[in-house]
Structure formats: C-alpha cells, structure tokens
Amino acid sequence: MSQALPKRRGRRAPVMETLSSALERLARAGFCDSFQPRSDGLLALDAGRLYAPEQLGVEEVVRFEGESDPEDEAVLFALRSRDGAVRGTFVAPYGTAADPDSAEMMRRLEGPRKARGER
DSSP, X not given: OOOXXXXXXXXXXXXXXXXXXXXXXXXXXXXXXXXXXXXXXXEETXXXXXXXXXXXXXXXXXXXXXXXXXXXXXXXXXXXXXXXXOEEEEEEEOGGGOOHHHHHHHHHOBSOOSOBTOO
C-alpha cells in the first residue's frame, strides 16, 4: 500500500506508514481492542461493549490512500471510551468501498479533524 519515499539532498525521506504498522504502533500504545460498526454504534470486540460514537474520544486519525486502487482507501481511528474502560482502533473504508454503517460512525465521531500526515 505505501512505500518508502526517495532520498533528497543526502537525507533520507520519511517512510510512509502502512495500515498494519500503524495498528501495531497503536497496539503498543495501549489501543488493543478493535471496534466494529453496527447500525446503533461501535462494538468493542474484546470488551463486548457497544458505544455510541459520542461516547468515544478520537485520539488519533491516520488516513491511507491506495496508490493504484481506490478500494484501498481507509481511515484508522485510535479511540478511547469516555469512561476510560476501552482503548482501541476502528478501521473504516471510504470512497467507493465505504459501507453505510462505517460512514455514519465516522460522521458522528468527535475529535481531531486533521489526519496524521496531512498539512
């Protein structure tokens, strides 16, 4: 999905993060649960708890764009429940691959509007 950027002026350009490496980084930071969209909220799979998006804080947003395939477009959210009981990630496809439940959950999540890596 992502690849290293070319070297410039003797310095190495930063390597773009892949979805799997971002998930691993966030898991090391304590975002261990996974959220799955439902029509009435986001289900924390390990905790078995259903949260309305408004009950979750967005700690980080990372956007991924497919280099050649629009189906590879996704947004990764690092989420923390307002009660502090659950920290986890939610991966939502967007563009042509977006499903209605994921799109509604993304719309309702509150938090940083600027994705990591955007200017």
